Amino acid sequence: MQDIETTHALQNLIRLQELQVRQSELRDRVEQTPKEIACLDEELAEKRNMVEKAEAAITHSSKERRLTESEVEDLGRKLSHYREQLMEVKTNTAYQAMLHEIKFVESQISEREDFILEQMLESDELDQKLAEAKSAFQEEENIALARKKELEALVVESDSGLQEVEKERARIQNEIPGEFLARYQRIAAVRDGIAVTKVVNHSCEACHVRLRPQLLAELRTNRQIILCENCNRILYYSDA
Ligand SMILES: [Zn+2]
Numbered sequence: 001m002q003d004i005e006t007t008h009a010l011q012n013l014i015r016l017q018e019l020q021v022r023q024s025e026l027r028d029r030v031e032q033t034p035k036e037i038a039c040l041d042e043e044l045a046e047k048r049n050m051v052e053k054a055e056a057a058i059t060h061s062s063k064e065r066r067l068t069e070s071e072v073e074d075l076g077r078k079l080s081h082y083r084e085q086l087m088e089v090k091t092n093t094a095y096q097a098m099l100h101e102i103k104f105v106e107s108q109i110s111e112r113e114d115f116i117l118e119q120m121l122e123s124d125e126l127d128q129k130l131a132e133a134k135s136a137f138q139e140e141e142n143i144a145l146a147r148k149k150e151l152e153a154l155v156v157e158s159d160s161g162l163q164e165v166e167k168e169r170a171r172i173q174n175e176i177p178g179e180f181l182a183r184y185q186r187i188a189a190v191r192d193g194i195a196v197t198k199v200v201n202h203s204c205e206a207c208h209v210r211l212r213p214q215l216l217a218e219l220r221t222n223r224q225i226i227l228c229e230n231c232n233r234i235l236y237y238s239d240a
Pocket residue numbers: 204205206207208209228229230231232233
């Protein structure tokens with residue numbers, strides 16, 4: 001194998017590695033982003049549910065109040081009826097019995113009026129809760145909708161980016177001589193997909209082991225395939 005051919009193959013392997021890293025990043029994004037969107041939808045639905053619950057509590061409370069108010073009206077009619085009857089009773093026993101009835105109805109009315117008062121106080125609290133839930137929902141909705149738009153655009157962008165990367169990867173891969181490619185793939189398979197790694201600070205960037213000076217000197221020419229003596233990845237030297 002001539003040096004020039006090796007240099008060229010090495011450049012293509014470096015590019016192939018970059019493209020594969022990019023490809024896996026884009027794939028992750030295409031896969032993860034819809035989950036993020038679903039999460040936003042879920043949070044928003046939760047806030048909407050809070051609004052609905054607050055509204056239901058108000059409806060329930062005012063229904064109970066109206067019911068109690070109509071009970072008070074009924075009891076009021078009963079009371080006037082008893083008072084009229086009181087004038088007409090003939091015996092003291094009947095008079096006492098009627099008085100007892102009247103007292104009982106009065107206490108029932110008073111009980112219900114207390115309840116109505118409580119409900120009115122509670123209604124202020126419920127209104128407040130509804131206002132809070134509504135404002136939390138609106139705030140969340142604005143943020144979530146804007147974020148969703150961003151994420152949806154990101155999916156489209158990543159998808160088309162992925163197609164571009166895939167095309168270039170196929171093109172580069174075709175240019176790499178079979179033995180180089182096979183070597184690359186063997187290493188990538190056992191090294192988390194990273195077969196080619198840069199030399200940084202005289203060390204392998206992937207495993208951080210320091211390289212021997214002689215190896216470094218050979219690497220600087222980028223004219224042969226040199227493997228890291230620790231992790232067996234293909235090393236390359238870059239001035240950049
Ligand atoms: Zn290494």
